[in-house]
Amino acid sequence: MKVEQIYTGCLAEAAYYIESNGEAAIIDPLRETQPYMEKLEQAGVKLKYIFETHFHADFVSGHLDLAEKTGAQIVYGPKAETTFEKYMAKDGEELKLGNVTFKVLHTPGHTPESTTFLLLDEKDREYAIFTGDTLFIGDVGRPDLAQKTGEITTEDLASWLYDSLREKIMTLPDETIVYPGHGAGSACGKNMSSETWDTLGNQKKTNYALRADMTRQEFIEELTAGLMPPPQYFAKNAKMNKAGYxxxxxxxxxxxxxxxxxxxxxxxxxxxxxxxxxxxxxxxxxxxxxxxxxxxxxxxxxxxxxxxxxxxxxxxxxxxxxxxxxxxxxxxxxxxxxxxxxxxxxxxxxxxxAGKETDSVNAITGEEFAKRLAAGQVPNLFDVRKPTEYLSQHVAAAGNFPLDYINKNMDRLDRNETYYLHCLGGYRSLITTSILKARGYHNIVDIIGGWRAIEETDAPLTAHVCPSTMSQEMIDEAIAAVA
CATH class of the missing domain: 3.40.250.10 (Rhodanese-like domain)
Structure with a gap:
């Protein structure tokens, strides 16, 4: 048996390649098929299954193209209605792959169709679980991304997830390996670890959502508190994964x-x-x-x-x-x-x-910014980080203008004013600068190196607030102010 995690940092996404006795399965593949086809060809094995843990919202899966090229069967768990041909497995059903077995565990909560695939090794031991967005390392999937119909609420989904974790996952042996669908940086959870796998036993000790004494109501409240609105493309990607592309x-x-x-x-x-x-x-x-x-x-x-x-x-x-x-x-x-x-x-x-016009960005160092600030030459300063980053610590003179909500906050700007922008390291502020310039705001000054560069100067900063000590009311107010 071979198990390989294929991690893509840009999306903080993990796909998986499992091989046994001439047959292979791929779990949650990305859109492009070539890397998977090359693995299959090099190993000389046949792709039997393409397992999908749920309708992904943060990327378009490669299940359709991969199935067309290989003849492999697309497998979802219960409640996964699609417009294309697939196999909708039953809860508890077992599917053979070479000398190993996959057991289907329906674990609704992140979405109604969310399913965990339990890998039983050659000796029928519970070797690993591929949890998709049900269980992450240090976190669990947010319950507000599903394309909900009828009367299903975020709280309903959170309650389902509470049961899924405790009845289907936490009952497995502590040595079972947890292979999640995402790591730190994904918007599918709130506090994911940078680690990309762990044992279930360690997660029971360290993951807040798996506390043995946690009540259903505590779980729902902790899971739904402080959720940032999801990116606009999430619902559209989920629809593509469900309807085809x-x-x-x-x-x-x-x-x-x-x-x-x-x-x-x-x-x-x-x-x-x-x-x-x-x-x-x-x-x-x-x-x-x-x-x-x-x-x-x-x-x-x-x-x-x-x-x-x-x-x-x-x-x-x-x-x-x-x-x-x-x-x-x-x-x-x-x-x-x-x-x-x-x-x-x-x-x-x-x-x-070709004789065509170009433009450039007015950018300064953190040191130059501090000098201008001290001299009273910074009329408007915007911190374009997320509200929680801004709350943790910011330049005393800065307002919060998150890139995430730029389209909702354009009315705060005046084309005749000059604005200084910064983020954490410079990437987001430059994106913001480019958008503003494209919309006719040309008096923009970008601070190279962002917050990291400013911290090294004598610019007046607010007191540091550890995110873990922020009250939920404080977080919700900060999000509401810009969202």
């Missing part, structure tokens, strides 16, 4: 097309395409196409695309570092953006050589 190979063929400056500009005008700049922060600051939006490929690229570009069908043309063009198209498709129309061949250099 187009071929990724076709998306890649259409999107990874090299365009001359003239063709690039023509596609922008003809299709009202968004110009997405995925290069480094430094490259974008120095020179970029006017009105382009920066979301760097080396940051949390796909989640920010999903949070900020509200239309999955939005035509997109892009700039990328040479050799990374297919990566851009792939990572856009992972979160459902399938309408990429090509990239600028030769990048900004080719654009300039």
């Amino acid at each position: 187009g071929s990724f190979d076709e998306v890649l063929e259409k999107g990874a097309v090299a365009l001359s400056p003239a063709d690039f500009e023509a596609r922008v005008e003809e299709h009202e395409a968004l110009v997405l700049d995925t290069r480094s922060e430094a490259a974008f600051r120095e020179s970029h196409i006017p009105n382009s939006i920066f979301i760097g490929l080396d940051g949390s690229f796909a989640p920010w695309v999903g949070a900020l570009i509200t239309d999955l069908q939005q035509p997109i043309v892009f700039l990328a570092e040479e050799g990374r063009e297919e990566e851009v198209v792939t990572r856009l498709a992972r979160v459902g953006y399938d309408n990429t129309l090509g990239f600028l061949k030769g990048g900004v250099d080719a654009w300039k050589a």
Whole structure:
């Protein structure tokens, strides 16, 4: 038996490859199929099952393309109604894979159809559980993301999750390995660990949601408190996973097309395409196409695309570092953006050589910012981090203007005013700067290095507040103020 975790940092997502005696299964695959096809070919095994733990909201799964290419059976647990062919397994049903067995454990709560797959090894021992978004390391799945119908509420789902954990998962042996669907950085939970697997016994000791003496009401209250509104693309990705989508190979063929400056500009005008700049922060600051939006490929690229570009069908043309063009198209498709129309061949250099206009970002160091602040030369300072980050500690003069809620807070700005922006390290503030500039706010000053750079100066900061000591009322008020 072979068990391999395939972890993708940008989405904080874990897929799994399991192999036994010439047969293989893949759990929660990402959109692109090539990496899985290569594994199967190298091992010389047949893909028998594609297990889906639930209808994912934070990425588009590769189950349909993978099934079409391999003939493998797509398997969901109970209550997973789809428009495509699949096998909906019963609770407690066992499915053989080579010399091992998968047992289906219906564990509703994160979503009604959420299912945990228990792997029984060659000796029928309870070796591992693949929990999807039911149980994370240090956390459990949030109960407010499902496409709910009828009278089902977030509290109902939380109550179901309480039962699922205690009746289906916590009864398993302590040595059972927990393989979750996500790690730290995913918006599918609140306080996930950076560890990507653990034993169930250790989780019973350390995971707040698995406390033995925890009442149902305590669980519901702790699980539903302080939930940030989910990114707008979550519901749309869940719908794609349930109803189907187009071929990724076709998306890649259409999107990874090299365009001359003239063709690039023509596609922008003809299709009202968004110009997405995925290069480094430094490259974008120095020179970029006017009105382009920066979301760097080396940051949390796909989640920010999903949070900020509200239309999955939005035509997109892009700039990328040479050799990374297919990566851009792939990572856009992972979160459902399938309408990429090509990239600028030769990048900004080719654009300039064609005699076309460029723009740059007014950016300063943390040290320069501190000098201007002390001299009274910073009229408006915005911290674009999340409300909880802002609450923990911020520059005394700063207001909170979270990138997550930028579209809801534009009425706070005046195009005639100058605004200084910072985040934690510079990535989010540069995204914010690019969006504001594209919307006609040109008096923006970006602070390079963000909070980390400011902390090293003598700028006046608020007292540090540990997140664990924040009252729920404080958190809810901060979120309500910007959301």
